[in-house]
Amino acid sequence: MSEIRLYITTTERRAEAALSLMTDAFEEEGYAIATMEIDEKNDVWEASVYMFRPEEPEIHERFAALLAADFPGVEIQREVLPDIDWIARSLEGLKPVRAGRFVVHGSHDRGTARAGEIAVEIDAGQAFGTGHHGTTAGCLEVIFDVMRKRRVKRALDLGTGSGVLAIAARKLAPIRVLATDIDPVAIRVARENVRLNGIASGIALETAPGFHSTAFGRHGPFDLVIANILARPLMRMAPQLADRLAPNGDVILSGILASQRWKVLAAYNGAGLRHVKTIWREGWVTIHLDNRR
Incomplete structure (x- = not known):
């Protein structure tokens, strides 16, 4: 078609x-x-x-x-x-992306990681998130920054897509990660990517249409919440997301256009979170907040 x-x-x-x-x-x-x-x-x-x-x-x-x-x-x-196999075509041009100590690459660039880098293999597919979009790369950078400075025991990757962020966090440290998405296809793709990256345990994957899902209570509260979604749903869920955060927790938000930054910050400030920093990439922003006062 x-x-x-x-x-x-x-x-x-x-x-x-x-x-x-x-x-x-x-x-x-x-x-x-x-x-x-x-x-x-x-x-x-x-x-x-x-x-x-x-x-x-x-x-x-x-x-x-x-x-x-x-x-x-x-x-x-x-x-x-034209009718083209865009996935195959896109793989031809996808080069490894480096953010923090992470290098995200497709199967065609397997073995590209340098000494000291953490390789995450993700091919273009049915679920969003190969690491090449500015939002995903921004999240990877902040994940590395947060986890090298403090101990994280439990993390939530909300709207996991391909699973790239959950996989990166789990590879960085032996933590427990809950990865959720409203789309069962994304969960299926993420599960395959977890297997592809050699992760045998530590990541729970669940289809969850909202914070009323029992998954969040069973696996939380979370020291780190990562949500790379879109500005409007992020603003809407601010109080619920803050409620799932453990004391002294960190939040990483992305999928936000630079022009939408202040609205998102206002919603999360209203939910009791404090702005730590903002990373700008390709017209998009990644926002780091915490609940330390």
């Missing part, structure tokens, strides 16, 4: 503004969105949303309505993408 790209052409600043609107409207539903520089000299960028052909009429209408107020008169352009 052919994939369609709907996009607008604009400046970098306006493309980032469009991306923020598109994130709220489309990303929770699983649609891919992106910005791309077309002409550096003349500041020409594209902001795109991707869908399959039968979905195009509905998404085109919603995209136009979304842009109407802030982008009056902008032309929505259309591209039909």
